[in-house]
Amino acid sequence: MTCSYPNTRLRRTRTHGWSRAMHRETVLTPADLIWPLFITDGKGVEEPVASLPGVSRWSVDGIAKRAKEAVDLGIPCIALFPNTQAGLRSDKGDEALNPDNLMCRAIRAVRDACGNDVGILTDVALDPYTSHGQDGLVDEAGYVVNDDTVAVLVDQAINQAEAGADIVAPSDMMDGRVKAIRMALEMGGHHNVQIMAYAAKYASAFYGPFRDAVGSGGLLKGDKKTYQMDPANGDEALAEIAMDIAEGADSVMVKPGLAYLDIIWRAKQQFGVPVFAYQVSGEYALIEAGAAAGVGDRDGLLMEKLVAFKRAGCSGVLTYHAPVAARLLNG
């Protein structure tokens, strides 16, 4: 394109609202949003998460109500995360395999309330169930062992699929887990259960409020750097994504979101597969804190960030702002 003044005046098309609307390259809709929800025990319980203003943990009945709200708002999918009670957490995270755990009860309640009007995405990783807060099984030295962890994750994914999950999303970053889960789903007759792989998941400083919300933060000793990626690496993210696609992932995720727009862009350009971003808890909390501190209008801040994910090539975004954003989009 040759642009030279005054033949080209790029401001011409910006003169009126109708023209700006007509020339808009990227459109965000509620169908681009996935709403992460935290589950807690009890009935009629809502527990606000202090580090995530505006976000609560809900008991199973409340989760079903939020799922109905998602349907009404045009949000196609919810993502579920349990806050397992302390007494049920163990070294090996066995509660993840209980067919009657909080996660499975929530899946069934959402299905009862909404039928197939909403997609149910479930997190495959052991951190909400382990007494040490790591995503897998640890050896004596505290190292998260790969292959033994994969075997448990397979059972966890099958447990979720049998309860009715539509999309299982391994967030553990073990090598080979997508292939193992895909094979087990096929063998179990769950041919249409999708895998959204947390393919490029970084060892990030932005996960703090999430760990508060699922109750694993206080338990975690050390960090997750032997399995989650180094924020300095981009080529390695593409290798992770290539492997997960080859192993049977239906879609891939980049996490966190805004600091990794280059990875989203490269993934989309290189592989052309559906790419999703997880705008994580710390990103949400920073927008809320920034708005509260007078940095800018909250709605403006959040919508600008969400449209950036679409512009970078995302098919959708997991965001705690999903209901707020959907309401703004629905006018």
Ligand code: PBG
């Ligand atoms: C754990 C998991 C994490 C998140 C989603 N799944 C945290 C972690 O890896 O420690 C973070 C999401 C967020 O911060 O919103 N497997």
